[in-house]
Amino acid sequence: MTGIVRRSKGQPGNADKRVLFVDDEEGVLVALQHMVVDTDLVPLLAASGAEALEILATKGPVALVLSDYRMPGMTGVDLLREVHKLYPKTRRLILSGYAETHAVMEAINEGHVDRFLAKPWDDHKLVHALVEAVGQYRKEVDGERTLLRLEERNLELERVNEELEEKVRTSLVDLDATELLTAHQLFERLPYALYGFDANGRLLAINELGRAFSDAPTPPAVGDPLATVLSGDMVGIVNEAIATGEPTSGTARGGTLSYDLEFIALGSKRCVMVLLRRL
Numbered sequence: 001m002t003g004i005v006r007r008s009k010g011q012p013g014n015a016d017k018r019v020l021f022v023d024d025e026e027g028v029l030v031a032l033q034h035m036v037v038d039t040d041l042v043p044l045l046a047a048s049g050a051e052a053l054e055i056l057a058t059k060g061p062v063a064l065v066l067s068d069y070r071m072p073g074m075t076g077v078d079l080l081r082e083v084h085k086l087y088p089k090t091r092r093l094i095l096s097g098y099a100e101t102h103a104v105m106e107a108i109n110e111g112h113v114d115r116f117l118a119k120p121w122d123d124h125k126l127v128h129a130l131v132e133a134v135g136q137y138r139k140e141v142d143g144e145r146t147l148l149r150l151e152e153r154n155l156e157l158e159r160v161n162e163e164l165e166e167k168v169r170t171s172l173v174d175l176d177a178t179e180l181l182t183a184h185q186l187f188e189r190l191p192y193a194l195y196g197f198d199a200n201g202r203l204l205a206i207n208e209l210g211r212a213f214s215d216a217p218t219p220p221a222v223g224d225p226l227a228t229v230l231s232g233d234m235v236g237i238v239n240e241a242i243a244t245g246e247p248t249s250g251t252a253r254g255g256t257l258s259y260d261l262e263f264i265a266l267g268s269k270r271c272v273m274v275l276l277r278r279l
Helices: 026-035 051-061 077-088 100-111 123-177 179-188 210-212 232-244
Strands: 018-022 042-046 066-068 093-094 115-120 193-197 204-206 250-254 257-265 271-278
Touching: 018 026, 018 051, 018 250, 026 042, 026 123, 042 051, 051 066, 066 077, 066 123, 077 093, 100 115, 115 123, 193 210, 210 257, 232 271
Parallel strands: 018 042, 018 066, 066 093, 093 115
Antiparallel strands: 193 204, 193 271, 250 257, 257 271
16 A cells, blocks of 8 residues: 555554544545545544554544445444444444445444445545544543543542641640630630620629629529629619610619620620629
8 A cells, every 4th residue: 555654553643633544445545544634633544444443452542433334354334333332432434335325324323333424425525524523522522521620629629628627626626725715714804794694694604703793692603594693773784685685885783883884795696795894
């Protein structure tokens, strides 16, 4: 086959550009090879089905196999059926005379052949069919690559999230040991008597000054009712703040002393934090 330019087995090429032409007639292969010169397609040539399978085994997959139907030893349909098994994404086209149309249509119905192209062919239409088929191959491969990249990104995000969760858990442990202790100390040393009450008027929190301000025989404890923690004048003001959910500043008397009151709303359940300071 003096007119055929064959590529060495070691020559690299991109699968999404390579097309494999298979025909037992040298003139047909030469014509097909020259026909794609002005495209970005890289032709590989085989004179039989067996040679085509050897090329695929040594060079790897191609975007398209275009095979003649009638060849000695292995028909084009038999070849493309094998290509379908080994390289399912590779597009498979067959060239055939009208005498073999029935066999080719059966192969198309079985999914082994993507398209039938009649001999003799029109160069322009054949090149268009080849470029279109290669485009379908590239689209499918690109979609698969995109999915693979998305899966890799998802795995990376999962790994990052796991690392962040571990860091958060570690940080919380550190907070339990250090920062939370410091916050508790600050809470105890505020220059206000601090009381936190829930929506039922039960004591949620109290600091050192809060315990010292109390007139009760024993220091107030979490869970005590509002009436046993604060004086009567203050109880009314705090109850109103809890009921309305709109705490305000104010002044109240406790025994012989006057107090400046500040209220802080705690969420949507009408809990309040009361800060008292002697005037």
